[in-house]
Amino acid sequence: MKTKPRNFILYFQIMTFLVLFVGVNCQLTPNFYSKTCPNLLRVVRREVQSAIKNEMRMAASLLRLHFHDCFVNGCDASLLLDGNSSTSEKFAPGNLNSARGYEVIDNIKTVLENTCTGIVSCADILAIASGGPFWKVLLGRRDGLAANFSGSSNGLPTPFDPLNTIISKFQDVGLNLTDVVSLSGAHSIGLARCTTFDNRLRNFNGTSSPDTTLDTTIVSELQNLCPSTSDGNNTTPLDRNSTNLFDNHFFKNLINGRGLLESDQILFSSDDAITTTKTLVETYSNNSTFFFNDFVNSMIKMGNISPLIGSNGQIRTNCRVIN
Known part of the structure; x- marks a missing residue:
């Protein structure tokens, strides 16, 4: 179903309002790509807006992807890796029928690889696509080298968890x-x-x-x-x-x-x-x-759960597979 323009505009008015300047004790920075890929935020915003205009639900789906990625292995885009039903996080119970929007991330990655080849990580794309063009997202994450099926199966909060379990799962990731x-x-x-x-x-x-x-x-x-x-x-x-x-x-x-x-x-x-x-x-x-x-x-705090930085991990050329 096509998005109603009024709701589309109001959503971005709200998200634009959410601007916060914060410091975090890690080596991520909002200006990480200012020289190597200066059009990054503009590209992500354009692709996300296009996806949401086509289907308003996609705003929530992209938020969910970032959330489900960061809760397992930290924010390393491990959720995006393809694989089989015993290795890929995509097949974990909390993701199999609810995580969606992978193709939007693929589209963003394709555009960026054409303009900033080998520069922007899939993990950072997830962080920005979840709403980041409308607040200062700290950047500089690198992509993980392995998925964690068991972590997704056991570590993600579920709709059926009691409150103490939910709180515990949040505390486990800080x-x-x-x-x-x-x-x-x-x-x-x-x-x-x-x-x-x-x-x-x-x-x-x-x-x-x-x-x-x-x-x-x-x-x-x-x-x-x-x-x-x-x-x-x-x-x-x-x-x-x-x-x-x-x-x-x-x-x-x-x-x-x-x-x-x-x-x-x-x-x-x-x-x-x-x-x-x-x-x-x-x-x-x-x-x-x-x-x-x-x-x-x-959101900023969650986006800084155990990021891979420096020489750790890699910058994937295709978010679905290891280089």
Whole structure:
């Protein structure tokens, strides 16, 4: 489905607002390619805008690619490597039917290889494509030499994890509670498949017994969308009533019991959330600027998880294979 121009423009107005100057204790720098590939940001922005204009969902998909890459082996583009069902991260349960947008990264890489041959890493392309043209992304990552299937299978947060498990998985990569909640705000855009939330709609025997934290006014609608006899591939917006706008409405939904994924709703509704994440959900729901600032901070922080720098790794010519 083609993007509505108004939503497309509003999305980029919001993302353009997210500008932050930060310092990180590593050797990455926002000016890494200023001499070797000065048109880098312009190229990435053009290709990303084209992809989103064709399909608004792609904004969320590119965010997800960067997130899922950084949580495994650090931000080294290992997620992009092709392979078989026992080696490639693409085949891990958390990626197989949800990670998408690889072809957008391929397109960007092709353009850059024609203008800046062998210069820009796939890992840096992922970081910029996830929203980077609209804040100062630190650059200089190199690409990893191996995928980590088991890491993707076990290390990625899932829609079914309890809150303490989610927090633990974030802490394992150096992220904190603020990062948990602010990065969950990426679900302000994008879609979810029925398989990621139909456990909240009925018992496993198919009888209707929905999750009590789910707003009862939307249960029937979701049950019709996701009948127990379906393949689970139907989709619906993660942020109901604010589908294509990157805003703080997602957190308002959580307060009203309208978070689609269990892993989102527990940020507010879980007993464990009372002393951890609930206050942040309430704060973000009332103050969009506070959310935007924290989101940018967390994105930059996430983008600096264990980067390969210096002579480590390589600059892949094709993001799907090792040179």
